[in-house]
Amino acid sequence: RTAAETDAGLKSEAPRVGLQINASKTKYTQEKGSSDITPDTVPWMTIDDDILEEVSSFVYLGSQVTGDSDTSLEIRGDIFAGNRTFCSLRELRTLSGFERKVLHTIFGGVRDANGAWRTWLNDEQYELLGDPPIGILVKIGRLRWLGHIARRPVSYPAREVFEKGNRKGPNRHAEEKGAASTEA
Numbered sequence: 001r002t003a004a005e006t007d008a009g010l011k012s013e014a015p016r017v018g019l020q021i022n023a024s025k026t027k028y029t030q031e032k033g034s035s036d037i038t039p040d041t042v043p044w045m046t047i048d049d050d051i052l053e054e055v056s057s058f059v060y061l062g063s064q065v066t067g068d069s070d071t072s073l074e075i076r077g078d079i080f081a082g083n084r085t086f087c088s089l090r091e092l093r094t095l096s097g098f099e100r101k102v103l104h105t106i107f108g109g110v111r112d113a114n115g116a117w118r119t120w121l122n123d124e125q126y127e128l129l130g131d132p133p134i135g136i137l138v139k140i141g142r143l144r145w146l147g148h149i150a151r152r153p154v155s156y157p158a159r160e161v162f163e164k165g166n167r168k169g170p171n172r173h174a175e176e177k178g179a180a181s182t183e184a
Contacts, residue, residue: 003028003045004048007048007050007052008048011048023050023051023052026050026052027052027053027054027055027058028045028052028053028054028055029054029055029056029057029058029065029066029067030054030067031067031068031069057073064077100122100125103120103125103129104119104120104125107120107125107128110124146162149162150162
């Protein structure tokens, strides 16, 4: 398909699903090795009075798209983001450990059923303070989000995924084969 045919198809189908194409924000890139690329290409394309800018790469739905399908830039960005997160969490883990040590010192020891002295367990400290551990707070947040999704209309995309489950992955093929063998 040519770019003009693709653009015409997008313009005709977009309103059907409630979308509107903004030509000033629309960009395009060409794959390396494409037959449409000529040495004297201009950095724009005109289709139905819309001027589309050609770019070497752009971000679409959070993913970097390049003309040569190079994913190393996106992977490098993910690695840097993970490294920043890990380094920022290192301080949090250090502070959390320090907080527990200070609380152990403040609360002192506790005498167990045998009469021996021991330090407070982390769960006992959380119970005394009334603050749940961070893992519990994360689970509560996930359940709150699932409740939000469950209240959405059935046609809501996130609810469809929630109800049908993730159909991607290695088990999908096994399930399809099992369904095919039971039908035969």
